[in-house]
Amino acid sequence: MSSAHGQCSLYLVPDQPDFTVQDFSSFVSALQDIGLISHRINSDNNDTDYYSGERFLDYIAYMGCAPAIQFEATDENHDFCFIKLHRYDVAELIYSNTQSRAPHCPACNKPVRNWQHNMNSTTVLCDSCGTSSDIEKFDWRKMAGYARLFIEITDIFPKEAIPQQILLDKLSALSDTNWQYFYSCR
Numbered sequence: 001m002s003s004a005h006g007q008c009s010l011y012l013v014p015d016q017p018d019f020t021v022q023d024f025s026s027f028v029s030a031l032q033d034i035g036l037i038s039h040r041i042n043s044d045n046n047d048t049d050y051y052s053g054e055r056f057l058d059y060i061a062y063m064g065c066a067p068a069i070q071f072e073a074t075d076e077n078h079d080f081c082f083i084k085l086h087r088y089d090v091a092e093l094i095y096s097n098t099q100s101r102a103p104h105c106p107a108c109n110k111p112v113r114n115w116q117h118n119m120n121s122t123t124v125l126c127d128s129c130g131t132s133s134d135i136e137k138f139d140w141r142k143m144a145g146y147a148r149l150f151i152e153i154t155d156i157f158p159k160e161a162i163p164q165q166i167l168l169d170k171l172s173a174l175s176d177t178n179w180q181y182f183y184s185c186r
């Protein structure tokens, strides 16, 4: 059984699409040191999935009434909140299949509804003004991100939780790029 929550995630993403970490294990250690993540979720040769760290709730503010956040899987519920690190050789666009919003063209500022049909690996053609612009120049309205590195925090519905500035600042300090966030649902 899967819930709507389990289908959605919050993603932290560097501002610079080409940014990546040279030393992945140091990056993981740094995320552990700031208390965003803790130990690796035990599975075969998996260095991407981690339990949330002891400062997680200082960094991620949940809106509304206090939700029952599950940090570990139980027999009844396999949707739980953990952190997944994604790395790619070239920048990838992660976007929402559901709850999606049309990105806004940087040239005319109009929503581009057919963007998925007008896209190649680095640009999107606007069907309103006919301008082709780099993917990262579009305003994805916090429902997509384009990068080589993503920090996914699972089991968060769009706007249900918001990363605090202190977390974005700490990520900037350990990576030499600014960070932003978005939501995506499968």
Ligand SMILES: [Zn+2]
Residues within 6 Å of the ligand: 105, 106, 107, 108, 109, 110, 126, 127, 128, 129, 130, 131
């Ligand atoms: Zn346009």
